[in-house]
Amino acid sequence: MGFLEATGGGVRQRCPGQVIDAADPKVLAWVDVYSGLAQTEDPPELVVDSLEALDSDQVAAAFVEQYLWVHAPWAPVSPGAPRRALAEVAAATVADVDRACSSGVWWDGRLAATVLVFAADDGWEAVAETVVPDVTAVGVPGHLTGVALLRRALARSFAEIAQRSAGPSAHVEFDGHVDDPHLQPALDGVPLAAVRPLLLVQAP
Numbered sequence: 001m002g003f004l005e006a007t008g009g010g011v012r013q014r015c016p017g018q019v020i021d022a023a024d025p026k027v028l029a030w031v032d033v034y035s036g037l038a039q040t041e042d043p044p045e046l047v048v049d050s051l052e053a054l055d056s057d058q059v060a061a062a063f064v065e066q067y068l069w070v071h072a073p074w075a076p077v078s079p080g081a082p083r084r085a086l087a088e089v090a091a092a093t094v095a096d097v098d099r100a101c102s103s104g105v106w107w108d109g110r111l112a113a114t115v116l117v118f119a120a121d122d123g124w125e126a127v128a129e130t131v132v133p134d135v136t137a138v139g140v141p142g143h144l145t146g147v148a149l150l151r152r153a154l155a156r157s158f159a160e161i162a163q164r165s166a167g168p169s170a171h172v173e174f175d176g177h178v179d180d181p182h183l184q185p186a187l188d189g190v191p192l193a194a195v196r197p198l199l200l201v202q203a204p
Contacts, residue, residue, distance in 0.1 A: 014178045017196035018187055022124075022161040023170035026191045031162075034155040045108040046144065048152045050160070051116075052099040059097060060090040062104075062111050062131050069133045070180060098124075101160045103153040107140045113149040113182075115157045123171035124161055128154060130182050146182040154186060 020027060051059055064086055068077055077086050094116070101117040101124070112135050115128040130146040132138055140149070161170055171193055176183045 016176065016178055016184070017173065018176070018190075018192055019123075019171050019173045019194040019196060020158070020187075020190055021171050021193040022158040023166050024191055024193065027158055028162060030190050031155045031158050034151040035159060039152065042144075043141075046149075047106040048156050049104060049106070050100050050156075051097065051102045051104050051114070054099070054104070054111075056091065056094055058111075059094040059099075059116075060087070062114055063090040063094055063116065063127075066114065066127075066129050066131050070129055070177070073179075101157055101164070103156040103160075105149045105153050107135070107138060107144075107149075110138045112138055112140055113146065113153050115150075115153045117157055117161070117172070120173070123165070123169050123173065125173050125175060126157065127175050128183050128186075129176075129180055133181070147185045150182045150186040154190075 022028075054062075067086065067090070071077065077083055096118050098117045098119055103115045103117075104111050105113040111131055113128075113130045115126055118125045118127075128150060130150060133146075135144070135146045135149060136142055158172070161172060173196060174183070174187070178184065
């Protein structure tokens with residue numbers, strides 16, 4: 001780090017690298033608290049489900065929309081060629097999404113949050129956030145925060161993975177950042193199996 005800073009570089013982002021064992025009884029207890037089935041007072045406009053009903057273009061569009069706002073403060077994607085390149089990356093990325101283990105939260109038919117789950121050699125990987133920075137902008141009532149929506153999606157995905165896997169194969173590593181405004185609070189209180197932190201640096 002000292003060398004990097006001395007040469008004019010620096011840290012652009014910090015990735016906590018949380019790893020969660022979806023089959024851990026303590027995690028499943030968390031799932032019971034935050035699953036859609038437990039939220040008996042949720043309005044009918046709120047739906048938590050897999051992404052199996054979406055086509056690839058719809059999943060890719062949600063990925064792009066989420067990526068743009070999450071990265072805007074520190075790695076904005078300019079219009080034009082960079083946006084077109086992002087769309088191509090999104091299309092290739094979502095081809096590997098496990099639609100059954102992935103989860104979405106819809107408000108009145110509008111996708112508001114996603115957990116995109118990918119099979120990995122040693123378990124699973126996930127990208128999770130709201131699709132828009134402020135879910136009230138798409139009509140979600142103020143008492144249903146982005147954190148609350150994301151917790152419902154996470155709970156569903158953890159439950160699906162736990163049914164399919166056991167032991168290390170049920171481990172889910174999150175591709176996130178320390179300042180993700182909804183993901184990090186949503187994961188607070190979820191027992192961790194491991195952490196694999198990563199620094200994203202900018203070379204001079």
